[in-house]
Amino acid sequence: MIDSVSIVRCEDYDFSSVAGAIQKAISFFGGIEAFINLGDKVLLKPNLLSASPPDSAIVTHPTIVEVLGKMVRRAGGSVIIADSPGAGIPYTVNALQKVYKTTGYDKLAQDNTFLLNFDTTWSLIANPRGKLIKYLEVINPVINCSKIINLPKFKTHTFTIFSGAVKNMFGIVPGFVKPSYHARLQNVSQFSEMLLDLLVLIKPILNVMDAVIGLEGDGPGALGKVRKINLIMVSPNPILLDVVACQIAGIDIEAVPFLVAAKKQGLIPNEIEILGGNLEEFKLTNFQKPKTYDPKGFGLKPTIQKLIAPIVKNLFSLKPIVLKSKCRACANCVKSCPTKAIKIVNKKAKINYRECIRCYCCIESCPEAAVISKLSPYAKFVQRRGVSGFFKTDIG
Numbered sequence: 213m214i215d216s217v218s219i220v221r222c223e224d225y226d227f228s229s230v231a232g233a234i235q236k237a238i239s240f241f242g243g244i245e246a247f248i249n250l251g252d253k254v255l256l257k258p259n260l261l262s263a264s265p266p267d268s269a270i271v272t273h274p275t276i277v278e279v280l281g282k283m284v285r286r287a288g289g290s291v292i293i294a295d296s297p298g299a300g301i302p303y304t305v306n307a308l309q310k311v312y313k314t315t316g317y318d319k320l321a322q323d324n325t326f327l328l329n330f331d332t333t334w335s336l337i338a339n340p341r342g343k344l345i346k347y348l349e350v351i352n353p354v355i356n357c358s359k360i361i362n363l364p365k366f367k368t369h370t371f372t373i374f375s376g377a378v379k380n381m382f383g384i385v386p387g388f389v390k391p392s393y394h395a396r397l398q399n400v401s402q403f404s405e406m407l408l409d410l411l412v413l414i415k416p417i418l419n420v421m422d423a424v425i426g427l428e429g430d431g432p433g434a435l436g437k438v439r440k441i442n443l444i445m446v447s448p449n450p451i452l453l454d455v456v457a458c459q460i461a462g463i464d465i466e467a468v469p470f471l472v473a474a475k476k477q478g479l480i481p482n483e484i485e486i487l488g489g490n491l492e493e494f495k496l497t498n499f500q501k502p503k504t505y506d507p508k509g510f511g512l513k514p515t516i517q518k519l520i521a522p523i524v525k526n527l528f529s530l531k532p533i534v535l536k537s538k539c540r541a542c543a544n545c546v547k548s549c550p551t552k553a554i555k556i557v558n559k560k561a562k563i564n565y566r567e568c569i570r571c572y573c574c575i576e577s578c579p580e581a582a583v584i585s586k587l588s589p590y591a592k593f594v595q596r597r598g599v600s601g602f603f604k605t606d607i608g
Contacts (some may be wrong), residue, residue, distance in 0.1 A: 214331075215452060216452075216486075217449075217455075218240040219237070219443055219444075219487070219488045219494050220237040221442055221490075222442060223424075224424065225266070225424060228479070228586060230279050231279045231282075234276070234279050234283070237446040238283075238446055240446070240487040240526060241446070243525055244284065244286075244484060244511065245298040247359070248285075248287035249288065249289070249290045251278050252290070252358050253288070253356070253357045253359070254284045254292070254357060254465065255356075255357035255360045255446070256277055256293045256363055257294065257295060257416065258272035258293065258317075258363040259272045259363070259375075259422075261297060262297055263297075263311045263579070265314075265315065266437070267438070268434075269367070269425045269426055270427065270436070272316075272365050274317050276422045276424075277317070277326075278326075280361060280607075281325065281326045282325065290327075292324045292357065294329035294354065296385065296386045297311050297586050298576055298577050300548035300577025302388060303386045304410070305371055307502060309330075312322050320369060320532060330430045331352055333352045334389070336349055339409060339412065342408060342413065343477075344406055345406050348413055349389045350413070351385075354432035354563075358414075360415075360416040361418045362416035363420050363544075364379070364453075365427070365432075365434040366427075366445075366457055367436060368432065368436060368500075369576075370435075370503070370504050371431045372403075373422070373463060373501070373505055374463055374468050375432040377419040379407060379490050381407070383415065384396050384410070386474055389551035390548075391573060394570070394571040394573060395455055395551055400411060401473065403469070404470035404472070406417075407473075408479070418447075419447055419450045420445075421443075421453055421457060423442075423445055425438055428501075430585060432576055432583070433575065434580065435578075437509065441496065448570060454468075454470075455480060455484060456486065458471065459495070460494050460495050461501075462501075463505070466507070467490060477480070477544050504585070515587075530570065530572075530587055532568065532570075532583050533563075534560065534561045534563060534577055536560050539582040541560060543556055543561075548576070551568070553569075554574060554576050572585065
């Protein structure tokens, strides 16, 4: 059942509702006992992008983590919860404490059933089987565990179109190292190859997607809109889980760069078995895609990209815009920017567009939704004419 995804309805975050849905979804794969052995040190990897409350749909809901943690404990494993938040947040004890408190995760550790990670060390790990990245920085809690269960959130993403199971594993890269990958891999195709290389090095044994509520529109942060989805989705394969999630959202996988890369590598089968119902009954209507979404594809051929990239970036790409009325100079965008294109001037963020590579880390990291994306008049004209590929982030 490796090429399978299970889908179960879940109407709310009541513990019994979530427990019933997750147990049923995992039962299609033999139950938690098929994945956990006595003595396993299991790391639960939620999406803790930022210090956001659970009802924001930005983070994996703590009830999802609680249910999985208790299932692992009953199967004989120990549990630690770990993630390195988004690029604008330092990977420090103080930052983790703030994230745990705001997300409600601090309550999970009160009865000593689970451990919250406060180890902020990391190591450089060789990845000889990686196609693009041969060495990766990984937080040490991941290295020290024996198994990982990936707990992604169902969200859109301005840069990668969808943020699910594959993108969630980027959270094992420590804090301020993340922007360096955006700086080195400005082309979203290369960034996608890196995400797949990460899965080659560190592959979760199970992926449980929190899709009770999710984000549509310009996710994955505060600009996204909360959408009730009422689903729990499970698969041992993170790539296939994302494929099915995109199908539910009406997102063409040809518009999702890391799924295009996975398809080229032969990692997506012709058929994916759906367990728990018919895929059609789970599909959403009028799901809002990010502004960067283009169902015809996400970019141009590499040779053309190199020739016209500077022109296209300035005239046709989505441009991050600071809303001065909302900006409170927290400097998260400054810290997250891989090319140091943002400074605080007169207590407001200011972007140097000559240095901006359109990675949208500033949008992702802003807790106030003070950084938005806008198409230039030229890009709007091209979009109306139906010409695809010119204003995508693929051209860096």
